Amino acid sequence: MANAIETKKLTKVFGDRKALDKVSIEVPEGAFLSIFGPNGAGKTTLVRTLATLSRATSGTALVAGFDAKEEPDKVREHIGLISHNPMLYPDLTAMENLMFTAQLYGVVNAEERVRELLRAVELDHRRFDVVRTFSRGMTQRLSIARALMNDPDVVFLDEPYAGLDPHAVEIFDGLIEQLRDGRTFIMVSHDLQKGFDVCTHALVLARGRVVSYAPKEDIDFEQFRQLYRETVGMGVA
Numbered sequence: 400m401a402n403a404i405e406t407k408k409l410t411k412v413f414g415d416r417k418a419l420d421k422v423s424i425e426v427p428e429g430a431f432l433s434i435f436g437p438n439g440a441g442k443t444t445l446v447r448t449l450a451t452l453s454r455a456t457s458g459t460a461l462v463a464g465f466d467a468k469e470e471p472d473k474v475r476e477h478i479g480l481i482s483h484n485p486m487l488y489p490d491l492t493a494m495e496n497l498m499f500t501a502q503l504y505g506v507v508n509a510e511e512r513v514r515e516l517l518r519a520v521e522l523d524h525r526r527f528d529v530v531r532t533f534s535r536g537m538t539q540r541l542s543i544a545r546a547l548m549n550d551p552d553v554v555f556l557d558e559p560y561a562g563l564d565p566h567a568v569e570i571f572d573g574l575i576e577q578l579r580d581g582r583t584f585i586m587v588s589h590d591l592q593k594g595f596d597v598c599t600h601a602l603v604l605a606r607g608r609v610v611s612y613a614p615k616e617d618i619d620f621e622q623f624r625q626l627y628r629e630t631v632g633m634g635v636a
C-alpha cells in the first residue's frame with residue numbers, strides 16, 4: 400500500500416531551537432495518525448510543515464505523493480487543515496466564506512457543494528450570518544466544512560476538539576467516521592484516550608524527536624499510557 404506521508408530526517412530549526420529533529424515516519428494511506436507530546440514538542444510544527452504552511456530546514460516530506468518543499472501547490476490540492484486558526488473571514492457570512500473557498504479550488508456546482516457542507520456541519524440555518532457572530536464551536540464547525548471543500552485525501556487536525564461542546568464533538572466524530580474511507584487523518588491531540596481510540600498509528604514527540612511511533616496493533620495501551628505520562632510529565636487521568 401502507498402504511503403500518504405513519508406518524512407525523512409525532517410528538521411525545522413527556529414534560531415537555535417530544533418522544533419523538529421530528524422523526524423522519519425511513514426504513514427500508509429487510509430491510516431489515522433494521532434500525534435501526542437508535551438507542549439513545545441513540535442506537534443504543530445510537524446503538521447504545519449506537512450501542510451506546507453512552514454518550510455522544513457532540512458530533510459524531506461512527501462504528502463499524498465508530492466514533495467512539500469518542491470510542489471507545495473500540488474500538496475495543497477490534496478489536503479485539508481483544521482486548526483486553532485479557523486482561516487475564515489469574520490466579516491463574511493458562512494455562505495460567502497465557503498463560496499470563496501469553493502472558487503479558490505475551482506469547485507463546479509459550488510453553491511450545491513457549499514450547501515451540502517453547511518448541512519453536514521449543521522450550519523445551513525446560519526448561512527447568512529457573518530462569522531463574527533458565531534460561537535467558537537460554530538466557527539470550528541464552519542472551518543471543518545471549509546477544510547473539506549476540496550474533498551481532501553489527507554486531513555490534518557490540530558487539536559480539533561478544542562472549544563467544541565459535546566454536541567459539536569458528536570457531529571465532528573460523525574463527520575470523521577463518514578470521511579474515514581480511504582482518507583488519511585493526521586491529528587494532534589492532548590487527549591490520550593480519545594486520540595488513541597480513534598487512531599491506527601500513534602506518534603509521540605518530545606523536543607522535536609520521535610519518542611515512539613507504531614501501528615496501534617503493536618502497542619500495549621498501558622505501556623503507552625506510562626510512556627506518555629513520562630514524556631508529557633503531567634500524569635494522565
Ligand SMILES: Nc1ncnc2c1ncn2[C@@H]1O[C@H](COP(=O)(O)OP(=O)(O)OP(=O)(O)O)[C@@H](O)[C@H]1O
Binds near residue numbers: 418437
Ligand atoms: N514561529 C516560531 N518561531 C520560533 N519558535 C517557534 C515557532 N513556532 C514554534 N516554535 C518553537 O518550536 C517548538 C515546537 O513548537 P510547536 O508549536 O510545534 O509545539 P507543540 O508540540 O505543537 O506544542 P503545544 O502542545 O504547546 O501546542 C517550541 O519550542 C516553540 O517555541
